[in-house]
């Protein structure tokens with residue numbers, strides 16, 4: 001019987017999946033013939049054959065059949081880690097991510113070698129990512145129908161891939177931010193023209209104002225006001241900008257002239273969201289609260305600074321203390337019932353630690369994108385930039401794109417005729433086949449390799465794209481000659 005298995009395995013490795021499938025089925029039938037009682041060795045072999053049949057059916061895109069085979073494989077040997085792995089893989093294709101996650105947890109429990117453990121761990125992460133991101137992708141199908149998100153490994157983590165062939169110049173996907181902040185400069189110049197939630201330029205007659213003490217926060221619609229009040233512009237972040245005693249006004253004044261002002265303001269918005277979620281018990285802990293907003297890569301910003309020597313992280317982070325005190329005065333709970341709640345207080349203390357703040361800034365640094373919103377009212381194209389507003393945003397799907405010095409996408413804000421709200425539009429730079437990793441460049445890819453690598457080191461990785469490694473190959477060859 002292992003002959004059937006060996007021959008089928010050879011056909012499988014040659015990509016002859018239909019023929020391999022036939023042989024796996026024949027092998028199973030031969031062992032099970034006559035409904036005889038199977039020995040434990042036979043059961044193990046049947047389990048392996050069903051498991052291999054499952055992966056063959058996955059190759060043939062017969063996912064329901066593959067799940068059936070993997071389930072039978074588990075029935076014949078419930079210690080077979082690979083059967084759980086295959087069941088999880090079939091479930092991923094069937095878009096049953098929660099069930100897939102359970103299967104991968106079983107695979108991890110039964111796995112016996114390091115390599116399979118790594119595969120199962122990566123698959124588990126993949127199912128978790130799918131659980132978080134699929135609702136976003138399916139929420140606006142016309143934005144995201146060409147792409148999917150996959151978790152690759154512990155180095156690259158998530159990445160975007162094409163789900164179908166896409167022609168050069170076509171829109172790959174569009175993205176709107178889950179959190180965005182306008183720069184202090186644009187705010188001063190254009191604050192009375194822009195919706196403070198969706199950042200759209202608005203006509204004076206359709207402005208809706210916040211009813212709280214800030215008086216100046218304005219929106220283009222009741223919808224934007226309601227959404228903003230539920231997330232960033234909560235009762236705690238609504239303050240009179242002239243109230244010099246307000247800790248939040250002090251924070252905003254302190255950061256507005258810094259080169260990192262917009263980043264620090266975006267961090268404030270994230271703090272507003274997280275503390276609101278904790279206080280209103282929408283989330284049990286900081287990480288969950290952050291996870292409901294974003295699953296973006298984080299790491300301490302200070303660890304990316306030239307002054308970091310490997311041992312002085314907490315010393316470097318201390319400089320955040322004055323800013324954090326102001327955020328704490330604004331967003332820390334005041335209700336006695338909250339103050340008595342130990343779990344909540346533990347989370348609040350974590351939220352207002354310099355380490356958490358540094359990690360939020362690191363997350364912004366790794367993932368944020370500068371944004372432009374063009375005013376529809378500009379009259380003279382030469383001074384159009386004066387009327388455009390800029391800021392930074394965290395875009396859920398855009399932020400999952402990894403780097404290559406040979407990017408295959410063009411990034412633009414415009415769809416057809418100008419932009420009037422914050423949106424990223426990604427177009428294919430060349431024809432892309434289904435299953436291609438979508439990559440953009442985090443730096444000017446025309447710079448020399450050394451400069452590119454120095455910029456990229458801020459992101460905490462070494463680029464190994466073909467442009468970076470081709471230099472290596474050339475120099476190795478030269479040495480060999």
Ligand SMILES: C[S@@+](CC[C@H](N)C(=O)[O-])C[C@H]1O[C@@H](n2cnc3c(N)ncnc32)[C@H](O)[C@@H]1O
Nearest residue numbers: 156157158297366367399400401402403459461
């Ligand atoms: C904007 S995020 C991209 C999405 C990220 N992979 C994730 O899982 O959230 C930037 C981070 O992705 C990783 N990354 C991006 N491009 C990479 C590459 N070519 N090689 C290794 N890691 C990369 C780095 O950790 C970087 O800080």
